[in-house]
Amino acid sequence: MTVLDPPITSLTNPRPANIAAGAVGVSKIYGSGDTVVRALDDVDVDFVEGHFTAIMGPSGSGKSTLMHCLAGLDTVSAGEIYIGDTDLSGLSERDLTLLRRDRIGFIFQAFNLVPTLSALENITLPMDLAGIKPDQAWLDEVISTVGLGDRTDHRPNELSGGQQQRVAVSRALASRPQIIFADEPTGNLDSTTGAEILAFMRRAVRELGQTIVMVTHDPVAASYADRVIFLADGRIVDELHGPTPESVLDRMKSLGS
């Protein structure tokens, strides 16, 4: 494993060993006075290692906010966020950056890649930033699994949208982070390409034991996950295990979104 030691280990609040990340009583409030927005309202959630979780909910329900807070990109107004057993609330800006670099993977909806770097360089970017040599065998495996083949020397603008997302997924996987966060990773893709990416993410969970949390609006995409969490008005309102597109759609309808 190339994952570095956690920068700070919480001793006072031992966390269950198989939890990759979690939120405990997390609230996030934007603005103040009349314009106050409660984007997250006392959210408790754990993400078990080796599981693929989808987060769903209507627009503005707080999905992205939750993900940003979990990933240490944003601070919470109340509650605690854990990555492994590291409590993020005590970390400095720099420690958070190093934590993201070493223990978290990201896949965004678009603009995932640095245009001046080749696909391969984009994939190894977090490790290069850390000054770590990537595990070549693992890298080869990731690249071949993602199906990038001989296109790794190409620049992002020479790749299709689907290929770009594959590179983004490879990057998230390459450093074997403790957890990967994906915010609508297939939102910009056609359904066939999206399905390929999602299948690949599921394989990474099944075969490589990767933990993935994904925000999506698409019931079909959510059905690739092991579990679906439903948010509304900043609260977790429901949860579904072993989802199918139909069961997700049903649940969404019943939640009135």
Place this chain on the structure above:
Amino acid sequence: MLRLTLRNLAANKARFLMTTFAVVLGVGFVVSSFVMSDGLRSTFGALSEDITAGTDLLVRPTSEFGEPLPLPEDLVTEILAVDGVDNAEAFMESAENELQPIKADGSTITTAGPPQLTFAWNDDTEIGAFTIVEGTAPDEPREFSMDHTAAAKHGFEIGQTYDFVTPLGVEEDFTFVATTSFGADNATVGATLMHVSLAEAQRLFGDPGTVQQIAISVDPGVDAAAVANDIAAVLGTTTAEIVDQATVTAEQKAEFTEGIDIVGNVLLGFAIVSLFVSIFIIYNTFAIVLGQRVREMGLLRAIGADAAQLRRSVVAEAVIIGVIASAIGLAAGVGIAALLTAVFEAVGAELPAYPTILSARTVVLAFVLGIGVTVASSIAPARAAAGISPIEAIRDGAAVTPENGRQRLVRGAMTLLAGVAVGSFGLFGPGLGTLALVLTLGSAAVLVFLGLTLASPAVARPLTAVLGWPVAKLMGTAGGLARGNASRNPRRTATTAAALMIGLSLVTMGYVVGESVKSSLGNLIADSVSADYVIAGMDEAALPPVFADELAASGQFEAVTGMRYDEARLGADVREVTALDMGTIDVLFDIDLEAGSIPASDATDVILLHDELAADLAADVGDTVPIEFVSGHTADLTVAGIYADATIFEDPLVPDQVFDAAGAEVADEWVAAVLPDGVSTADLAPFVAELERTYPQVSIDTASEFQQSFEDTIDSMLLVVNALLALAIVIALIGIANTLALSVHERTRELGLLRAVGMTRRQTRRMVRWEAVLVALFGAVLGVAAGSLFGWGVVSALPADTFGGSLTIPIPQIVQVVVLAAIATLVAAWLPARRAGKLDVLDAIAH
């Protein structure tokens, strides 16, 4: 549309502030050169009037050529007898620093700044323009007065005695008898003005029985022109003329103005370089900002704005920026003038106090240049932005389509070649006048710079990749990303770098020419001078006429000769002629004799000619050439030899006896001396030290010190040039920081992504800073290449027999400048780097 223009300006305040800054500095520099020269002109204009205030007419000697002979003193009495003449007095003025008082602490007043001048005292204070402030007039031998400002500054006290450095050696015990005032305000513009009696003036820097000029005042109510006619009759056969006050004042003014104009034009030249550099920066800002607004432009086009409207709106923005920048530049110019004045003072070239004059011409020019430069540099980006089709702009990720790269390269190469052609014509073509030459070479440089800027995007990628290789190796991923960023937009990189390229190419050219001349001169001097000592007056001070004789008499040297210069008519033309002890030439110099022989010391009526002159005169060894001196003395000189080496002499050389017989110049310009075999300069050091005590105004250099003093002169010239180019380089660095800030803004999303996947703030800052350094280095490489080319051209164009024409590229100095520029860039990039590091990750991703 105007409202939109104003909104845009308001929205992009920070971005345009940087643009404005570049224009402000450029305009400010131009304004400062005018403020300084206008101010100095007014100061010296007033001075010219003061000098001649009490004089109605002036009699002065004339001659057909050369330095006229002085007037007989008796003429003063004769003029006094003319009807209508109120008073007439002799006017005598020493050469600059010819007499130097020694202060109480034993030191002399520095000769590097304004001059020290000594005059004969005029009892008629109307004519003399000087009045006594305290004490009594200096009318006895060994008495002197000094203007009260200089006296106070240098601590001279009335009643005390002081020693003087004079052409006759150090003379002791001159009594300081009076402080004086020049005009009412003692506006000496920094000079030290002294007086001695007429007899002393004649003894120290004139000839007994003669005076330099005669100043005359006429009786009240009498027509000066009529009196002038009567005086002209008195002049008789004396070669002299009589002129009126207006003429003298005008001549004086013209003489001052000439010097001021030179300084002003040099400053203006550098100011124009700065302004030219800022064009690139403004252009870049417009190109980037408009590129970022391409979607907005597309939208406007879609809802019905036509291309011309958009173009006009952009140009209107440029006009507004130009107006604001020019106004600030006008104010900044006054500040820069004060700064330059302080710099001059710091390097020892103190300028006199001058009033701050903002003439209408300066104001108009500031606005014309400021607005012109801004608008000119906005035209191309405006056209490109307005030319995009609406659909193109609205489609995601559209950018202003750059013109065809190959076409650009071809145009750039052609412009470059045109520049080289024009430059070659200027350097190697028919001899042009100074102004024509400056204009030719200036436009050649502009063409070369434009050509390079157009063509250089083609090499931006490979070159920054190569330059960035060590950065990527040493700085890790941040370095690698910096390298990628520097080459991702070749046009932007090229234009940003162009500003620095221009500044550094001029610096490089200076170094190349300076070092080449230095080494060529060094070689030539080593080849053609075998003298051990080269002696001349310090800071142009005259060498005492007795000096060479004293050296010769000392018995310390194998050979000594003084070199005297005067004008004489040789054949049909008046030329400068050098007189020396012919017998010493062989020992002291190697003049590369082609024909004939070098005459002995006692030969008279002989002449040595440089081969070019011999060809001009169609004279061969054994022929005679007629010579005529200022005094009217003529002689027929036999050509004894023809020489080829032009390092030391190009003049015709004649024996001392010829000058003596002709009553030509008596003072040596310089003296050369050689030691006997077996005696070293170290052996002679005590003797030299003693001489320097006796003649403090003389600088006695060994051959290597002589060469060193040449090198020092070139070095200090380079220093001034580089100091003046510094502003252009500062503007270029600001340009790099500016472009970088815009790029950081443009790449906000990407930066957010990098930060999200784990790039630390420090790595982010490092990435931005090194990108700046790479852009700077790119400019530096082009600049050094172009500068070396310019330098090579100039060196090749220099006459090979005086400057040697051999090319030296001073790599250490150039490397030093490039490294300094890189460090300065790191500093300049500090702000944008900090901004990039501080970006909020979430905001950036959502950007």
